[in-house]
Amino acid sequence: xxxxxxxxxxxxxxxxxxxxxxxxxxxxxxxxxxxxxxxxxxxxxxxxxxxxxxxxxxxxxxxxxxxxxxxxxxxxxxxxxxxxxxxxxxxxxxxxxxxxxxxxxxxxxxxxxxxxxxxxxxxxxxxxxxxxxxxxxxxxxxxxxxxxxxxxxxxxxxxxxxxxxxxxxxxxxxxxxxxxxxxxxxxxxxxxxxxxxxxxxxxxxxxxxxxxxxxxxxxxxxxxxxxxxxxxxxxxxxxxxxxxxxxxxxxxxxxxxxxxxxxxxxxxxxxxxxxxxxxxxxxxxxxxxxxxxxxxxxxxxxxxxxxxxxxxxxxxxxxxxxxxxxxxxxxxxxxxxxxxxxxxxxxxxxxxxxxxxxxxxxxxxxxxxxxxxxxxxxxxxxxxxxxxxxxxxxxxxxxxxxxxxxxxxxxxxxxxxxxxxxxxxxxxxxxxxxxx
Numbered sequence: 001x002x003x004x005x006x007x008x009x010x011x012x013x014x015x016x017x018x019x020x021x022x023x024x025x026x027x028x029x030x031x032x033x034x035x036x037x038x039x040x041x042x043x044x045x046x047x048x049x050x051x052x053x054x055x056x057x058x059x060x061x062x063x064x065x066x067x068x069x070x071x072x073x074x075x076x077x078x079x080x081x082x083x084x085x086x087x088x089x090x091x092x093x094x095x096x097x098x099x100x101x102x103x104x105x106x107x108x109x110x111x112x113x114x115x116x117x118x119x120x121x122x123x124x125x126x127x128x129x130x131x132x133x134x135x136x137x138x139x140x141x142x143x144x145x146x147x148x149x150x151x152x153x154x155x156x157x158x159x160x161x162x163x164x165x166x167x168x169x170x171x172x173x174x175x176x177x178x179x180x181x182x183x184x185x186x187x188x189x190x191x192x193x194x195x196x197x198x199x200x201x202x203x204x205x206x207x208x209x210x211x212x213x214x215x216x217x218x219x220x221x222x223x224x225x226x227x228x229x230x231x232x233x234x235x236x237x238x239x240x241x242x243x244x245x246x247x248x249x250x251x252x253x254x255x256x257x258x259x260x261x262x263x264x265x266x267x268x269x270x271x272x273x274x275x276x277x278x279x280x281x282x283x284x285x286x287x288x289x290x291x292x293x294x295x296x297x298x299x300x301x302x303x304x305x306x307x308x309x310x311x312x313x314x315x316x317x318x319x320x321x322x323x324x325x326x327x328x329x330x331x332x333x334x335x336x337x338x339x340x341x342x343x344x345x346x347x348x349x350x351x352x353x354x355x356x357x358x359x360x361x362x363x364x365x366x367x368x369x370x371x372x373x374x375x376x377x378x379x380x381x382x383x384x385x386x387x388x389x390x391x392x393x394x395x396x397x398x399x400x401x402x403x404x405x406x407x408x409x410x411x412x413x414x415x416x417x418x419x420x421x422x423x424x425x426x427x428x429x430x431x432x433x434x435x436x
Contacts, residue, residue: 001065003030003219006315015066016121019114019220020130022213023200029315030219035266036061043268046230047237051084052077054234055227061267062223063117071120076227079112084228086235086379089355092244093368094379096232099358103172104385104404106225106257107143113224114214115147115154122153131431132156133199134214135192137253138165138305139384142172144214145180156214157431159183159192162419164300164307168388168407175413181434187422188298190309193254198424205428216256217312225260230269232379242270247378249275249368251360252284253306255313257381262320262331272376274332277367279303279359282336284311289334291325293318302339302392303359305383335367342366346396356393356401358386 003018007028101108250258295310364380
C-alpha cells in the first residue's frame, strides 16, 4: 500500500519509506491511500477470537501487502504479550484498561509494534543505524524507550519538558542507558515536538543521519492503536452488549489514539460515535464548537500527557473527513475539564465504585458519564496505571496506593539525562556531535 502526505505536496511513499522517514518531506503526516473494509463475518465471530487473532486481522488490512504474513504475525503476537481487559465501572460504562503492558501505559502497543516493524526493515535493508527521535509529555517516552531498548541498529533520543512529567514517568526512560538517550528540554511539550519536526526538515541532518520519529506522527506508531478498539468491542459483544449503541471516549492530547479509533470505524468497527475528552488544553474542543482551529501554547495540568497546544494528528482527522467540520462533529463530540474537576472525578469514582482512575482516564470517564444517552453503552480508555501519578492520586484520595513491582524497579534506577535549551540550533549541534 502507498502512503500520501496530508499536505499533498510530497510524493507517495511505501510503508517502509513512511515508517523510516516518519514525516513527509512537505512536513505532512503520512496516510494510507485506502482503508480496507473488514468483512461482516469477522465481526460476527470477533467475540470468539483472542486479542492477538483480532489484531493480526486488523494489521493484515494495513500492512499485509508490505510485510510477509509470518513476519507480521510474529510482530503482532510478540507486541501483544499482555491483555487489555474491559472492566465494568458503573451502569453501562466500562473501562478499557491499557496499562497492563511493560511500562503500564497504552503506548506500549504502538511503541512495541513500531520497534519490531522498524527492526524488520533495518535487517531487510542492511541499514547501519537509524536514529529515533521522540517527544514526550509523559508515557510516550517510557513506552518507546522500553520498546526499543537493546534493539540493534537503533538509537533513541527522548525529548521531554523539564519538570513537566511525573517522577515515575521520567524514571522509566532516563534510567535505561544502552541505546536510549534522554534529553531534558527547557520548555514545554510543544517545544519538544517542534524540535523533532525541525530535525526532519533540516537538510544537513538528513544528509548525515537516518532519522525517524516514534511519536504518533509515525504510521507504525498510531495505526496499531486501532487494535484495542476492536478488542474492546469484542469484549462488549461477549458481554451481550453488541446490539447497543456503542460510544467510545478517548482522553486526547496529540490525538493519535482517537485517530486510530476513527480508522477502526472506517474499517467497519460498529461504534456509533466518539467523545474526545480534553483537559484545559481544549484546542480540539473549541474547534468542534466554532469550526476554527486555533493552536496555542500548552497549559500545564494534572493530566500532563494531554498538555498539547497544537495536536499533530489534527491534520489526519481533517484529512480523513475531507476537511468537513460538519462530518467531524457528526462522529465526534468534545468535553473539557479543569484540574479541580479531574481530581473530583478521581475522588468520587474511588469512593462510589472503588475504581481508581488516573487523571487522563478521569477526563474520559467524566465525559462519558455526562455524555452518554439512555440507549447507549460506552467504554473509555484508561491510558495509564494510577501509580504512575503517585503523589497526585494519593493526595486526591487521601490513601496510600500500591506501586506495581515493575514501577518500583524503575524508581530504583539512577536518572541519566542531558539538559538542552529549546533552541533548534542547540539540538542540531548536539545530534551532529553525538553521531559523529
